[in-house]
Amino acid sequence: MISTENYIIKDLKPLSPNDSLEKAMSLFDQSEFSHLAVVKKNVYEGTLVYEQLEQNPNSTSEIDKVRSLLHPIYVTEKMNWFEILQTFATHNCNALPVVDKDKTYLGYFELNDFLNIFKSTPFLHENGYILTIAKDMNDYSFSEITQIVETNNATLLGAFVSKIEDGQTEIVLKLSFHDINNTIQTFRRYGYRILNEFKEDKYIDYLNERSAYLDKYLNI
Numbered sequence: 349m350i351s352t353e354n355y356i357i358k359d360l361k362p363l364s365p366n367d368s369l370e371k372a373m374s375l376f377d378q379s380e381f382s383h384l385a386v387v388k389k390n391v392y393e394g395t396l397v398y399e400q401l402e403q404n405p406n407s408t409s410e411i412d413k414v415r416s417l418l419h420p421i422y423v424t425e426k427m428n429w430f431e432i433l434q435t436f437a438t439h440n441c442n443a444l445p446v447v448d449k450d451k452t453y454l455g456y457f458e459l460n461d462f463l464n465i466f467k468s469t470p471f472l473h474e475n476g477y478i479l480t481i482a483k484d485m486n487d488y489s490f491s492e493i494t495q496i497v498e499t500n501n502a503t504l505l506g507a508f509v510s511k512i513e514d515g516q517t518e519i520v521l522k523l524s525f526h527d528i529n530n531t532i533q534t535f536r537r538y539g540y541r542i543l544n545e546f547k548e549d550k551y552i553d554y555l556n557e558r559s560a561y562l563d564k565y566l567n568i
Contacts, residue, residue: 350465352432353425356446356455362387363396365412369404372396372411383421385445386411387453394418395445422447425454430508433462470522471506477523480510480543481535485517488540493519496534502526518543 362385363372375384376398386393396417404417411417422445423432435444442459466472481493490507497504503524511518523531532542 350429352427352429352457355457355461356425357458358455360456362445362453363411364388365393365410367411368407369401369409369411369414369417370407372401373407376401379443381443381456382441383439383443383445385422385453385456386418390453392422392445392447392451392453395421397421397441421445423457424448429462429465432457433466436462469506471508474505474522474524476505476525477521477528478544479521479523479528479532479535480518481521481540482516482518482543483540485512485515488517488519492538493521496538497521497523497531500526500531500534502531 360375360379360381363375365386365388367386372384376396382398384396384398386396394415396411397419400417404414421435421439421441423435425446425448427435432444436442436459444457446454446457448454493507494504505522505524507519507521509517510520535542
């Protein structure tokens with residue numbers, strides 16, 4: 349299991365509520381971070397966002413005087429690497445303050461470190477099929493998905509929710525090489541829609557052939 353605590357960066361001093369926005373901008377430029385922590389007596393108070401600060405004209409104001417600019421954007425040292433990567437994506441940032449359960453400031457996580465972890469996972473590293481499926485958001489479970497994959501003598505190398513819209517959840521799966529056609533048909537029997545097309549999907553080819561035959565028959 350990957351220990352995320354090993355990736356905490358501690359060599360950048362956080363901002364203080366008494367610091368000016370001008371100093372904050374200087375630290376943003378120096379670090380090239382998108383988000384910076386504000387800490388008082390080693391306790392996390394909030395996060396400044398570069399894009400928002402860049403548009404603020406009160407550069408001489410103390411951070412404490414413009415607390416509306418502080419956001420509760422952070423992660424904890426006990427979160428797993430994928431949760432942290434999701435937080436990076438949610439807030440569109442390249443750095444995240446790290447705190448413990450008591451909101452004690454510990455340092456930063458950098459996005460590149462977690463992208464490198466992701467790149468080394470079987471989801472990207474191993475060869476296999478990419479299959480995108482969809483189902484009602486209240487009617488799917490990863491245990492069911494895993495069961496479907498395993499009953500077709502395959503291995504689930506990775507999975508993540510790529511989209512939730514109009515009550516439908518889209519899930520991207522990475523599967524080991526096997527007879528993908530049986531797996532696709534099993535997902536369909538369980539009510540999942542197949543969103544990406546495979547040349548190996550003989551079920552689709554079969555339906556297309558039957559449709560063409562029916563059209564020819566009706567046009568006679």
